[in-house]
Amino acid sequence: MSSKKVRGNPSLRRGVGSQTTDSDKIMEDPPAGDWLALRSDQLLEWIDNSVYNVAESTGIREVVDRITRPIFNFAQRLSPHPLHFGIMCCAIEMGQASAPDHDIDRLGLVYRSSPRQCDILIVNGPVCEKLRPKLKTLYEQMPEPKWVIAMGECAISGGPYWDSYSVVAGADTFMPVDVYIPGCPVRPEALMHGFLTLQKKIRAKEPGMFLRR
Amino acid sequence: MAEMWISMGPQHPMTHGLWTLKVKVDGETIVDADPELGYLHRSVEKMGERRKYFMNTTLTDRLCYASSTTWTHCYAHSVEELMEVEVPVRAQYIRTIMLELQRLASHLMWAGAYMPDLGHITGALYFWRDRELFLNLLELPSGSRLLYNFIRIGGVKRDLPNGFEEKTERILKLFEQRLDEYSDLFENSKIFRMRTDDVGKFTAEQAKNFGITGPNLRGCGTKFDLRKHDTYEIYEEIDWDISTREAGPGYSDCFSRYMVRIDEMKESVRIIRDCFKKMPAGATLASRVPVRAHGEAFRRTEDSRGEAMMYVVGDGSDRPYRWKIKSPMFTTMSACPHYLKGYKLADIPAIMGSIDICIGETDK
Amino acid sequence: MDIDEFMQQFSTSKGVSNISKIRENIVKLDLTKEDSLNFFDSIKSDFEHCSLISAIDNQPDFELVYHFSCINQAIVVKDSDCAVMLEAHVYLKRDAPSIDSISNIWFGANWHEREAFDLMGIYFIGHPDLRRVLLPEGFAGHPLRKDYVYEIHEEEW
Numbered sequence: 190m191s192s193k194k195v196r197g198n199p200s201l202r203r204g205v206g207s208q209t210t211d212s213d214k215i216m217e218d219p220p221a222g223d224w225l226a227l228r229s230d231q232l233l234e235w236i237d238n239s240v241y242n243v244a245e246s247t248g249i250r251e252v253v254d255r256i257t258r259p260i261f262n263f264a265q266r267l268s269p270h271p272l273h274f275g276i277m278c279c280a281i282e283m284g285q286a287s288a289p290d291h292d293i294d295r296l297g298l299v300y301r302s303s304p305r306q307c308d309i310l311i312v313n314g315p316v317c318e319k320l321r322p323k324l325k326t327l328y329e330q331m332p333e334p335k336w337v338i339a340m341g342e343c344a345i346s347g348g349p350y351w352d353s354y355s356v357v358a359g360a361d362t363f364m365p366v367d368v369y370i371p372g373c374p375v376r377p378e379a380l381m382h383g384f385l386t387l388q389k390k391i392r393a394k395e396p397g398m399f400l401r402r
Numbered sequence: 403m404a405e406m407w408i409s410m411g412p413q414h415p416m417t418h419g420l421w422t423l424k425v426k427v428d429g430e431t432i433v434d435a436d437p438e439l440g441y442l443h444r445s446v447e448k449m450g451e452r453r454k455y456f457m458n459t460t461l462t463d464r465l466c467y468a469s470s471t472t473w474t475h476c477y478a479h480s481v482e483e484l485m486e487v488e489v490p491v492r493a494q495y496i497r498t499i500m501l502e503l504q505r506l507a508s509h510l511m512w513a514g515a516y517m518p519d520l521g522h523i524t525g526a527l528y529f530w531r532d533r534e535l536f537l538n539l540l541e542l543p544s545g546s547r548l549l550y551n552f553i554r555i556g557g558v559k560r561d562l563p564n565g566f567e568e569k570t571e572r573i574l575k576l577f578e579q580r581l582d583e584y585s586d587l588f589e590n591s592k593i594f595r596m597r598t599d600d601v602g603k604f605t606a607e608q609a610k611n612f613g614i615t616g617p618n619l620r621g622c623g624t625k626f627d628l629r630k631h632d633t634y635e636i637y638e639e640i641d642w643d644i645s646t647r648e649a650g651p652g653y654s655d656c657f658s659r660y661m662v663r664i665d666e667m668k669e670s671v672r673i674i675r676d677c678f679k680k681m682p683a684g685a686t687l688a689s690r691v692p693v694r695a696h697g698e699a700f701r702r703t704e705d706s707r708g709e710a711m712m713y714v715v716g717d718g719s720d721r722p723y724r725w726k727i728k729s730p731m732f733t734t735m736s737a738c739p740h741y742l743k744g745y746k747l748a749d750i751p752a753i754m755g756s757i758d759i760c761i762g763e764t765d766k
Numbered sequence: 767m768d769i770d771e772f773m774q775q776f777s778t779s780k781g782v783s784n785i786s787k788i789r790e791n792i793v794k795l796d797l798t799k800e801d802s803l804n805f806f807d808s809i810k811s812d813f814e815h816c817s818l819i820s821a822i823d824n825q826p827d828f829e830l831v832y833h834f835s836c837i838n839q840a841i842v843v844k845d846s847d848c849a850v851m852l853e854a855h856v857y858l859k860r861d862a863p864s865i866d867s868i869s870n871i872w873f874g875a876n877w878h879e880r881e882a883f884d885l886m887g888i889y890f891i892g893h894p895d896l897r898r899v900l901l902p903e904g905f906a907g908h909p910l911r912k913d914y915v916y917e918i919h920e921e922e923w
Contacts (some may be wrong), residue, residue: 224692278467319902354916440900613874631849727822736877
């Protein structure tokens, strides 16, 4: 895709309002002998960028991406691992969707308890002021690539609680959302349609091995 | 050994609902606990003051999402006391049928969520498969699987559809056979009994002081059910019994609380069948429901989890002046340090699961 | 004990006034703030379950409504299975909204009092742990008061 050296859109990916670190900027070669002065994430970022620059300038990146993108894409979209997280009524329908009658587990879903092992965060209820920092932490603990599904009216815009003093007007005020599923509550069939829409989005947009857009 | 605080935070697979439980452990044994709520506080009481009386039924549906009709019914019941509205007899029968179907769906939801806590994931699939049957039944009169908005002030939204009685009878017969299968699968299972016998004990006296009501109190042997002791709708005409169990003289454990809910499901089946037999023809909504109300009213009903209470104050306008909601789980969770002390860390899902928490009604 | 006997016995207690009956099983009375703890001490063996504590903002003063219920049938309604309840109203001034806490008598009152403090700002003297229960720690103000102002993004209807 693009040959820019920037890692995605920093303000959107890091979320609005979170602290930005020094590693947002492109690292140049450190002064000789100063390798040990780098922090571990800066070191990894520097190595990553060096490898990318070498691969880009020699043309290997195009070749590797063309081979690995379909394979990684195939694996990512057909094995979504959502986080085991339920807020309100839509979480009950999310659970009921895994029950024998609807069985969305046939899409490859495996619910994981730890955010470090997940791809997808499903926001299935109203986000209150007390919950907002914890949800932000959960989102930041998930490794890339990750997607967010806003399930239900409360997560899209506040829903029936639009005039409450403690409900945030939608999950997209503080984190980027990929798929919006309307409904109050969302039927299991609509949730399945939401996952299939996310699969289409992953197929159309997601990168291969080098994680550039 | 050193003591430390462990936080089972808002995102945890075993705490059903969004709350934090901080436990202080000495090795593996629990020494103290500190629950923290408020992650789902949507200020329903304040929002209710901005809406007219009949508009609040959409908010009460979402108070407890696993058992939503019972909360709308509690609200409608209190406002009918405030406005002095008489509900027609056929509407009372229809309400009773919907409440008992909702109680079945709620207990099946609880059972399906309790089994994975003990490691028995097949139990979740069995109970949720049966819950699907009742959700389809509840969808026929009201149009929605989960949040119905069916019970209105003065009656119900519309009459039951044609063929509802035959469909219900077919499903109840199937469900009764399945309940017998489950009693063999779970109650005779040695691992299930090991995890639930003698775990999470509290006496009836302690429970009454803590504010615990409902199936948790009936699991201690106390024969107290609001459907008989502060009766409402048509429960006094129906032939049914209160289900109680006890683990020993005057105290309960996880297994007795589990058995009380299974017994209640069997009683609900009996109540629904009796209602269909005795239901008369007639109107389903009161002919004149006033718009303005003045005064105060207090009513309590037997929710699937305990005693749900509402206190409504009207000041003569068409909106409530103050609306107070009491959830049975609010006080039950405040007492969790007492019934968690002395048990192991791995017993927490078994004990908190047998209490049957729903955070939506607790946090309002 | 019959409910009418109970009403007769307690109508002369210190601080009690306006005793009456709602429907057939709820005893309603008004209580003064200073005598509330003594009264609750005297009924604790009959009413062993503290059901609800509601706080109401009748501009300009506050009102606390206590509900207790009798499960062990120490007090009964004649010829009926109905369980008896007690509803006590206490009126507090706006510039001194404080009252004695009953958490030592009924443990179930503990969180009800915390919620009344959290949402309405009423102080309970002698409560072991009076802090916010539903709202976040740093929240300013008591939202359920009628003079609490907050922004709503659409117009009133």
